[in-house]
Amino acid sequence: MKERQAKGTRPHVAILSRKRSLYSTSRLVEAARALGLRPTVLDTLKCQMLLGPPRPRMLYRGAQLEALELALPRIGASITSYGLAVVSHLEVMGVPVANGAQAIARSRDKLRCLQLLDSHGLSIPRTVMAHRSTNVARLVEEVGGLPAIIKLLRGTQGVGVMIATTMEEVKSILGTFHGLGQDLLIQEFIAESKGKDVRALVVGDRVVGAMRRTAKRGEFRSNLHRGGEGKPVKVLPPEYAALAVRAAQTVGLAIAGVDLLEGKDGPKVMELNSSPGFEGLERATGKDIARAMVKHALTLRGSTGGLRPDV
Numbered sequence: 001m002k003e004r005q006a007k008g009t010r011p012h013v014a015i016l017s018r019k020r021s022l023y024s025t026s027r028l029v030e031a032a033r034a035l036g037l038r039p040t041v042l043d044t045l046k047c048q049m050l051l052g053p054p055r056p057r058m059l060y061r062g063a064q065l066e067a068l069e070l071a072l073p074r075i076g077a078s079i080t081s082y083g084l085a086v087v088s089h090l091e092v093m094g095v096p097v098a099n100g101a102q103a104i105a106r107s108r109d110k111l112r113c114l115q116l117l118d119s120h121g122l123s124i125p126r127t128v129m130a131h132r133s134t135n136v137a138r139l140v141e142e143v144g145g146l147p148a149i150i151k152l153l154r155g156t157q158g159v160g161v162m163i164a165t166t167m168e169e170v171k172s173i174l175g176t177f178h179g180l181g182q183d184l185l186i187q188e189f190i191a192e193s194k195g196k197d198v199r200a201l202v203v204g205d206r207v208v209g210a211m212r213r214t215a216k217r218g219e220f221r222s223n224l225h226r227g228g229e230g231k232p233v234k235v236l237p238p239e240y241a242a243l244a245v246r247a248a249q250t251v252g253l254a255i256a257g258v259d260l261l262e263g264k265d266g267p268k269v270m271e272l273n274s275s276p277g278f279e280g281l282e283r284a285t286g287k288d289i290a291r292a293m294v295k296h297a298l299t300l301r302g303s304t305g306g307l308r309p310d311v
């Protein structure tokens with residue numbers, strides 16, 4: 001297939017994203033064009049869903065969307081609810097999606113992900129959750145004592161991840177958030193990872209790029225949004241790659257940014273991101289991550305989407 005092929009014959013691919021100017025979105029558009037496709041960026045919040053005879057349909061800027069071959073969802077955390085509705089609507093319309101709504105929903109809930117990973121025997125940091133701030137000493141003991149990590153269930157970019165070094169801190173953080181109606185996880189602090197983690201980008205059944213992120217001085221969170229620095233990992237140990245791929249498959253994600261901590265007894269999965277930004281990774285590794293994503297998504301045509309619709 002070539003760029004110059006007539007518009008009508010090029011497969012129409014939708015990229016769901018709030019803005020076409022975002023790095024990852026514009027790179028997916030470029031990659032899709034280079035692969036001879038006809039990409040359209042659809043602002044997720046402008047997609048309108050129609051149900052009822054003759055069949056489920058979607059309106060975009062007043063026009064009915066026709067003949068969509070494929071959709072690549074990039075759903076930001078701030079629009080999870082509407083975004084999930086749009087993705088599942090595309091699924092009922094029979095449009096293959098690179099990541100299905102159910103898998104994206106799971107990935108947005110850190111406890112749900114850890115439950116799935118643990119029940120499938122994947123290595124994770126010890127984690128507890130309780131609705132009230134009672135029995136706190138026992139809970140902290142369960143995760144290996146102090147310091148302990150405390151996390152909101154639904155956070156991204158490091159916001160909502162805290163460290164408590166005394167029991168008083170644990171109690172005051174839990175009390176504050178429970179008082180606001182927020183549930184929290186208490187997690188084993190993997191001290192030996194020393195403010196570093198590995199972000200592995202999984203596409204299908206392989207890791208297409210990985211980087212080691214190092215937190216800035218005085219910070220334990222290595223997120224790039226928190227000032228962390230990313231360096232390419234040239235050869236990811238097979239144990240890390242296999243764990244990242246298994247984690248993505250267990251949650252049902254065909255495309256996932258998997259965050260791994262480097263524990264003394266091997267890698268541990270911390271969380272999965274279903275719409276991973278890849279600007280840092282492309283810049284750090286020089287790899288064409290966008291092309292790998294679009295190419296993999298193309299293999300899903302004729303299927304109903306994600307790898308494992310029902311886990």
Ligand SMILES: Nc1ncnc2c1ncn2[C@@H]1O[C@H](COP(=O)(O)OP(=O)(O)O)[C@@H](O)[C@H]1O
Nearest residue numbers: 125149155156157158159161188189190221222
């Ligand atoms: N259990 C832990 N032990 C050590 N560091 C952690 C732990 N959990 C999180 N971190 C640090 O905090 C960062 C953010 O945590 P993460 O669970 O990935 O939340 P977010 O969704 O906000 O990125 C991680 O990249 C890591 O550097």
Ligand SMILES: [Mg+2]
Nearest residue numbers: 157158259271
């Ligand atoms: Mg993270």
